[in-house]
Amino acid sequence: MVNPLDAFRIDALFALQQIPAEAANKTPLAGWWTAHAGAWFAGIAVVWSAIMMTLASLRLNRWEE
Numbered sequence: 001m002v003n004p005l006d007a008f009r010i011d012a013l014f015a016l017q018q019i020p021a022e023a024a025n026k027t028p029l030a031g032w033w034t035a036h037a038g039a040w041f042a043g044i045a046v047v048w049s050a051i052m053m054t055l056a057s058l059r060l061n062r063w064e065e
Helices: 004-015 028-065
Strands: none
Touching: 004 028
């Protein structure tokens, strides 16, 4: 669940109520996920964006030299 696309997909499924709450709350992780799916997606998206921007910056600096 560290891929932002997967996190968004699962967040959308919970938002559309395509996953029954009783099935989703069978494990502590799933229960936490249903309560914080939007925050998890936002956090993962920010981390992935920061990593990609850092890699792009490093590659651009290397290309300019």
